[in-house]
Amino acid sequence: MLAAEEDLANRVAQLAEKRGLTVYQTVNDILEQALRAEGQGLNLKEALDRRGDMERAHEMGLTFTVEHLYYQVVDAAYGRDKEKVRDLWRDMGFWYGKYFKGKGGEPVKDLTDALAFMTHGSQFTAEKGKGDELTVSCINERYTRGYTEVFATFIEAAFQVLGYSTVENEASRGIIRIRLARR
């Protein structure tokens, strides 16, 4: 027997009713899932907090790929036609900028969150500076020269749509630092 506060017990009972199960079955199912997560070394709270990541990625037109393969593809294309690849990333940046602008909410924050999500494993920051300035940095030792340059172009273009112009753009292999100011 588990002594639970009345409110919690009632909510569990409501959940059971919604699922068309008994309270006992519902408690059993929930605890089984929790133990399964524990057995896999997963943190339940974090699993829940991050549950939407996959859906979010799908909604934003993102896909998962093997990192080193992606860099090889980008570098092969970049080596062949830099301008064309830069244009492609600029267009994608504009697209994402418009996507977040059109979605409402807080476009700058949403774009920053999306960039943080896309650059997981890198050191990504977006810091407000003096006045309306914003400095976006991304450091990842695995980024190739070609990828660093096109990704910097992508970031710059996305923020341009949200009303920022570039004050400074430093991109060298593995390091991106873009200083932006609101127009």
Added chain:
Amino acid sequence: MTKKQPEDTKLLVLPGVLVDRLKETSNKRGTSLSGYAIEVLEEALRAEKLGATLGDAVDAYRMREIHRGAGAMVVPRSSLGELVKDLKKSHAEDFGKLWEAAGRWYGRYLLGKLGVEEVLPFLRQDLLTSWNLDDVEITDGDEATLRFTGFMMSEEFTDLLVNYAHGLMESLGYREVERDSLRGMATIKYMRVKKG
């Protein structure tokens, strides 16, 4: 199932078969069994509010962690598609080999991470998600079949996935015996390679 208790508490019956495992887990975490169970129930109710179940959330998170551990990154789908299309003529063979090698590596990684029993069931959901497919079927056994459909998938991506699957299934102990593919769909048959 719930009994009214004094001081605004109710008793919930815990499944007997789970109690020992719950005790073990709560001990590991340094909490009481009831503290742990209540925390879990609160999380389950939170999941419900968010429109998910605890099980779905755990599965999605686990997949994300496995991808992360395998060195996957999140990229705009269009970028990869455009580039692969552009480079197809000059790099088709190289890319085919690269994706096959990546599939082989990933298969070994999954075997180590999940164990042989769990790999194929996991792969179905994994391929659906990571390759943005509309349908995936995998039948297990000495003769296995992988069938996938992606209505919006380009010819180039289809080829890459076929190569990737070739490497992946090979590392799981399957030899490809038949392949039928065209843009956005493929059916590939395999035989389990007998050991020894």
